[in-house]
Amino acid sequence: MRKLLIAALAATALFPGVAAAQGHGHYRHEQQQLNRERRQVINERRAVNNQRRVINNERRLVNNERRGVNRNWRAYRETHRQVFTRPAYIAPRGYSYRRVVVGYRLNPVFWGRSYRVYDYGNFGLPWPGRGRAYVRYGDDLLLINVYNGRVLRVYEDFFY
Numbered sequence: 733m734r735k736l737l738i739a740a741l742a743a744t745a746l747f748p749g750v751a752a753a754q755g756h757g758h759y760r761h762e763q764q765q766l767n768r769e770r771r772q773v774i775n776e777r778r779a780v781n782n783q784r785r786v787i788n789n790e791r792r793l794v795n796n797e798r799r800g801v802n803r804n805w806r807a808y809r810e811t812h813r814q815v816f817t818r819p820a821y822i823a824p825r826g827y828s829y830r831r832v833v834v835g836y837r838l839n840p841v842f843w844g845r846s847y848r849v850y851d852y853g854n855f856g857l858p859w860p861g862r863g864r865a866y867v868r869y870g871d872d873l874l875l876i877n878v879y880n881g882r883v884l885r886v887y888e889d890f891f892y
Contacts, residue, residue: 808856818891821868821869821891829869831888832872836882837880837881838869842867842869843881848866848868849866849868849873852866855873857887864876864884871889872888873890874887
């Protein structure tokens with residue numbers, strides 16, 4: 733038994749490549765696995781960046797359309813003054829007009845039926861969307877969320 737052990741040790745000393753071959757193959761396999769994982773992470777990052785690019789382009793298009801709509805209603809307002817002339821605004825009892833900004837929460841009395849603007853197409857405005865409505869507030873027109881009263885857009889000095 734002792735002779736066999738000495739012979740095995742001598743063989744590993746004389747031929748170190750035979751003993752290390754298994755370790756080197758395992759190392760190369762691990763490196764290949766790591767490289768595959770790195771490529772996968774890089775591809776996922778590229779996909780996320782592409783999605784961000786697409787979303788940003790869509791936002792840019794929506795903003796450009798919104799600006800175009802804004803310009804259109806202003807030009808339409810100038811040429812069709814009679815459409816934008818409405819009877820005097822009467823605020824709910826106990827309230828008075830104050831300028832509002834986007835994000836302001838409007839009291840529910842201001843978005844009742846008597847203050848809503850249903851003929852937005854006549855004013856050259858886009859469809860407000862589901863859960864939204866146009867509301868007259870003084871000489872301004874507000875686009876609001878009908879569930880919580882938050883102001884989404886303000887058209888200042890809309891009516892004459």
